[in-house]
Structures are given as structure tokens and as C-alpha cells.
Amino acid sequence: MSKPTPLSGFPELLPEQRAVEQQVLDTLREVFELHGFGGIETRAVEPLDVLLRKGDTAKEVYLLRRLHETAEEGHAGFGLHFDLTVPFARYVLEHAGHLDFPFRRHQIQKVWRGERPQDGRFREFTQADIDVVGRDVLPAHHDVEVTRVMVDALRRLDFLPGFTLQVNNRKLVVGAYAALGITEPALVDEVMRQVDKLDKLPADAVRDALVGAGLDGPTADTVLALAAIATPDTSFTAEVARVLGDDARERSPLLAEGLDELAALLAGVADLVDDRTRVVADLSIARGLDYYTGTVFETRLDGFESLGSICSGGRYDALATDGRTTYPGVGISFGVSRVVVPLVTRTGLRTDRSVPSAVLVALTDEASRPASDAVAAALRARGVPCEVVASAQRFGKQIRYAERRGIPYVWFPADAEGGTHQVKDIRSGDQQDADPATWTPPTEDLRPRVQAKEQQ
């Protein structure tokens, strides 16, 4: 095999980069489980009719077929999932009889999209989703719950830049449009679709498109004035009244409901806000996919705005239904690869060692390997990751072996003449006697640490 080359859109990490991603995944899972969200996985493959029912990503699906497929097999009807929400809705319907509702779950898996690779967009990437799904009903306090869980998780990733969670509510938007006389469903969808482009297009261009879609000029201006509202607290309520009139709540009960839900959400997460963690009611947020029915989320990472939203989701009251029973849900999805890959490749984030080992056990000569293995076994029995050096070179080379991998300690076994065991911190040069049955490194040296480039 000649040297292989990377595949565009299929990022792969070196061990010290993957260790960063692993710590992100571990932190997410730990927080999700503290909040009662158990993990599930769904198969990577779904029937095409499940994949194409909702959403606007139909063109991005990867289809599967067996290399030696026969015509009757019909595997052309299967594809790789492009998100975790659609498969989760299918899982809920398929297994509803064995689940307890409200059903909380987290799901951390790869997804695939055949889209053109670009900044923060990959063809294979990992998402971490949490959702709560009810049977028939799901109270609005669960919208607050999933927001709090995800913000709690993101706050604990202390090597992340600051971020802004942008929240809106589809009921508010649709209710406001109703108050403006925009009620025809296809027109409502089209107006939302155009407003959703405000982060990419100038307002004038969006206004032209709104007028092109059939709005009169003043209505288009009002739609844009609404979308311009963004407040870090519940003052958006007063701003909406200013734009639509004080009687708008009475004219549109749906608007009133949306305003109250969004205000409750802002109030419910206010205690989590800090220097790195901002939550904003942003009435321009719509989300492209069409299954959201209430709360919608997006998240921008400071300094990485070009990645788009790194954490998105919302309330969907009708995604999963078998005709008799409907399972309303609310969820939020963190783009693990979308954040981790740029952090490791652009800012050089990595762990301070490329191996899990906290200790390299040195080797006097090949005949003494069992003695070095015994030291390693004693350390592992107390939870200290370690490895025995590969070959009995001179000790200077063995220390160099540890340095290259970032292993902080080198252990010199007692030699055959009855010397003492010694352990050397190769960062400081300190070397002292140690007993393999009791010595433990400081807790902060037990696991690789994530460090930014300036610390390297």
C-alpha cells in the first residue's frame, strides 16, 4: 500500500487529539446521566422512507448496497442516518411498549451527510443528543430542563470558548405572523425560511424576498423588526408589544403562549448565565427543519461564529406518531465533531500526553522484564495507568521514550542486587524511593490533561 491520503469530510484524529474528544464525550455523558438521561444507540441504517419523511436534507443521504447484491434484496431502500432525531422518533414508536414516559435519553453517535465538506461541516461526524419524550402530552417545564442539562454540560467543558445560546419559540413567531394577518401555511413557512437567512444575507435582500413571497412592504418591515429583537432577559416581551401593539397578545393566543413559554425558559436558566455562558432570546432563530413546534435553540461559539450553530434543537410536538398515539418531545443536539475538530486542528488543543500511561516502567535488561511487569501490575491494581518500556536500552533513552509520549513518571525497578525502587518525575527531575504497592501519583497526573497550544 502506498501512503494513504485523507478523505475530505471524514476527519480523523491523532491519539492526543482523540483524547480531547474522549474527555468531551465523557463529560457530556456524565452530566446527562446526573440529570437522569440514560444512553441508547440506534442502528446507523434506516429505511429510506423514514429518512426522507421530514427535514430538508434528503439530497444529503448516503445509500447502502451490498457489493454482491441481488436485485431482490432491495437494499437500495436503506441509507445511513443523517441526524439522531429521526432515528430516535422511530425507536420510540418501535419500542414504546417497553419504555416509561416521560422518556429521557441521551444518544452519542456518528451521523453521515453527503454534503460538500466546508467549515465545520463534515460527511461523517459525531453528535450528542438529549431528548425528553412524553406520551400524548409533555409539559413545557421539560423545555427548561433540556436547556439546563445542555448548558450544565457545556459549562463543564472548561477548555471551550464562551458561547451564546439563542432561544426562540415557533408559537411566538407563528402567533406574531397571525397577528399580522400571515396565516396561510405555505406563506408562513416561506416567511420563516427567508427570515432564517438573516445570518447569511443582508436584511435588504431578505426584505426583497419577503415582498416577493407576497408580503406588503410595511408587513415585511414588521417581520424584520420582530426578527431584530434579541434580549438577554424577558424584556423581549415589551419589545414585541412595541412592534406589534399592546393588544397583540389578545389578538393572537398562540403569540401569548409563545411569549410565556420563552419568558419561562429565559427565567428558568438565568442562574446558569456567567461570563462564558450567555442566553439570549433571539427572535430571528427559526431552524431550517420543519418539525419544530415551540421552543427552538441555536448556539454560537465565541471566535468560531463561522461554524454556525454548534448546539441546536427544539420542541417537536408531532415528530413521532403512529396514528393513534403521539409522542411529543423536546431535545437539543451538540455537534461534537463540529466543535472538537476545529479546536484541535486550528488552536492545537490536545492532551499533555499521547498515551494514557502516567508511568513508564523502565527495564534493566530483557531478562528482568517479569520484574518490571510486576511493578506495572502493582500500579494498575491501584488504578495507575502504566506501560513497560519496549526494549532495554540505556536509561537515558528510556527517559527520552517517556518524554516523547509526555509520560510524566519513569519508574526504575529495584535491581537484582537488592536496590530500591525509585520513581522519577521527568518534568522536575525529582527522583525518590518508592514502593510499587503504595506509591500513587498526584490525582491530576493520573489522566491526560487537555491543554491549549500556549501551554505546550
Next chain:
Amino acid sequence: MSKPTPLSGFPELLPEQRAVEQQVLDTLREVFELHGFGGIETRAVEPLDVLLRKGDTAKEVYLLRRLHETAEEGHAGFGLHFDLTVPFARYVLEHAGHLDFPFRRHQIQKVWRGERPQDGRFREFTQADIDVVGRDVLPAHHDVEVTRVMVDALRRLDFLPGFTLQVNNRKLVVGAYAALGITEPALVDEVMRQVDKLDKLPADAVRDALVGAGLDGPTADTVLALAAIATPDTSFTAEVARVLGDDARERSPLLAEGLDELAALLAGVADLVDDRTRVVADLSIARGLDYYTGTVFETRLDGFESLGSICSGGRYDALATDGRTTYPGVGISFGVSRVVVPLVTRTGLRTDRSVPSAVLVALTDEASRPASDAVAAALRARGVPCEVVASAQRFGKQIRYAERRGIPYVWFPADAEGGTHQVKDIRSGDQQDADPATWTPPTEDLRPRVQAKEQQ
């Protein structure tokens, strides 16, 4: 959507079954990291020429194409990986300049094979691999190392039945055949392929096939006599001498090398053997894939022999090479799905609760939700997974809510009149005063426990 039906060969687990699998994965990773094996992931997709270079599974590959693919894209040249060894060899070649050798890694990922679903065989399944790869050379003590690491990991999965690790060595086999005059490479391969069928076919049928392949009767009998050797210690050496003659070592240096390597492996893992853990030198083990060059492993699980080998691997001296540099390796792969799926579906293995929550915080009325949320936050701050009940039904129904999920404790917040917080162990009925800032359940209640059906 009508109720979806399962896809054959794509197993999915309920939350209390997935929790078993998650504990298996966590234990494997913990042990691998204690031994210095860091984790990597490779992309799920490989160019078809990488997938088809080695191995006999060409017919089982899933190809990918985009739904709206243009002819020029040529995505027909990519498929999903069918194991983790071939992608790892590609990863080593691609990233060799950034890796330190010997390079240890673990890799826990899904793989896909388009084969017919049957007992223990799936179309999508999870494997957990460890490998050590050297540059140019890799001493034989690494064969002992990977064996010890995997056996250490399997021993810690205390809900697994007992198992037998069967070890052989390709040098021994090829060297023994050379001593018998079987040296033509195609014939050697064919004899190994037939001997590999001994676990499925009667010896007579294999003998007929060997004679059909060109062996004379006495040689075929000797090949079968060799393959019948299986000893739990190094006495296989004497048995080989009995079958081939005392001078066979001198006649075939490769045989001598294989005998010594296998004896060293048996001796190197002897201290890990116990009632549940058996290691046997079994000279019938060959492994179907053609890249092994020395040590080969298979593993049988007691009571689940029909699954075939649950943990397999070996030494490959030439899998990864770019023409200038060769990267010899040795590795072993545990079939996570192959073991976990039958255990949970046939023997009913599951965790004792379907959610991570150790505590359900009850709710006096909807207005007091913030007070219950505060109790939950205090518990989580000390690492206690918990959830607040979904709605303020009467307490009997809230206790039933916990029972259904297997949550062991229900917390009754101090009511507005200044009562005390109380926590109830709903298994024993014990109820006592508790302080949310200090109360912690016993350690064994913090995480769901895996239990067999008879305990349920």
C-alpha cells in the same frame, strides 16, 4: 408513521440492556487504558481497494453512494469497514509520521458486514480491538502483552460466563507442515483452510478434503493428529514431538520458533488462569483471514459455543507496509455485540433500573417544582444522578413512578410549612430525615447494577 418493525441483523437494545453494554464498554476501556492503550477512532468509510486487499470478506462489504450522486463523483469506490484491523493498518500508514512506536491503541467502534444474519452474526455490530504495532520490528513479548490485557478485561466482566482462550501459532503450523514436506504455498493455505473447518465438520470429511487437495493418506492423518493436540500447558511441545518425531525441531527451524513462541505465551499468561478463565494451546486454531503470521487467538464462551469465537486475533507481520517501512503488529478483537446481544436477549441480563437516576425527587405541587429542582441540583453537585418527577400526582403514584423505573430512592422535599426533607428506600420501605447538602446513597446504589434474570 405506522409502527416500525426491526431490521434483521441490526440489533437495538432497550435502555436497561444498553446500560449493560455500556458497562462492558467502560470496563474494556478502563482496562485498556490501565495498560497504556489509548483510544482512537477511524472513519467508518474506506476506499474499496483498501477494504478488498486482504481477507475473505469481500462479498460482505456495504458500498455507499449519495442519493443524488453524479456520475463523476465516483462514490461507488467507498464502502463501510467490515473490521477494525484493516482501517487501523491504513491509519498507521497515513499517520506514521505523528505516531510513536511501538504504538498501542484500543479502538471500539461499529463495523458492518452484509452477511446473512444468524446466531451471533449481525450486519451492524460493535468490536473492541487492541493492537500493538512496531516499526520494522515488534518483539514477541507483545504477543503475551495483548493476551494479558484482553484476559484481564474479560475477567473483570464478572457477569460473563467462563471462557476458554485457544491459542496457536502459524509458524508452528507452517513449520510442522514443512517438516511433513508440505511447502507449496497454495497447498499450505488449502490445508490450513480445511483444518480450520474441524469445528464444523467431522474429522473424516476434513481428511477426505485433505486427500482431495493432494496429501497422501498418512500425511493427512498426521495433519489431523497435530490439529487434535490441545493442552492447557506447555505439554503440547512433547505431543508435537510424539506426532512428528523428536528431530522435527531440527528439521524445521520455523516449527521450533513457533513452538517456543507458543510455549512462552502459555507460560506468560499462566497466572491469569482460574475457574472461569482457561487458556489452551489448541493446534486446530488457524483463523480464516490470511494476514496472520504467528500467534493466533480464538475464544469460546461457556454455554454459548454456537456463537463461534467471541474474541479473536493474532500476529500480523506484514499487514501494514508502504513499500519502504513495514509495521508488524499483534492484536485481539472482542466481539462486543456478539456477546452482549445474546446475553441480554437470551438470558435476560439487564441493569436493575432503566434510568441512571438513583433518586426520584417528588413534587408536592407544580408550584413547588423549583424547590424540588433545588434538591436535585444539590444531589447532582455531589455526583448523585437524579430526576424530578414529571407531574405532581399523589405520592403513592410518584412512588410507583420510581418503582417502574427501578429507581431505589424517593426524596420528599420539606414542605412549605417548614417540615423536614425525607428520603425513602422504596425497596425496604425505610424512610428517614435527610439533608440534600450531605445525603449520599451507598456507593453500590449510585450506578445501575447488572443483574442476571434469576435476580430480577
